[in-house]
Amino acid sequence: MTHPILFVCLGNICRSPAAEGVLRALRPDWRIDSAGTSDWHVGEPPYGPMQAAAKARGYDLSRLRARQFTAVDFTKFSLILCMDAENLANVERLRPKGNVTPARLFTDYAAEAGVNHVPDPYYTRDFDGCLDLIEACAKGLIAGA
């Protein structure tokens, strides 16, 4: 059982909602959610340019709303996938004593991409490149499930 899966980034308005939308589209039978390590955008929909790039590929992110990752998420999900090492470190800091839920980097599932994080398009402005990488990681995740 590889789900429920929680995707985590910093703001929960670009990378992790995009990953949530891609996985929901590819595996509608899986339970998928996303969260941010920060509280900066709580309650907001995904960032406009991210939504537009996703919509162009058929992924509707419009109903998603940002929320902050909490320690309780360790008990609600069977796999936590983070977009970069800083997100993973911030997630690990909240791990309850004795909890063994795996928390990993999403890019672990696309070794062929040769990267160790999903670059943040909020800063790079490369929303299509972000989706390319997320789709590659998603396919690897599904293939290994």
Ligand code: 4NP
């Ligand atoms: P995300 O991108 O972590 O992929 O959602 C970000 C969005 C907003 C900010 C940082 C990262 N921000 O600084 O507001």
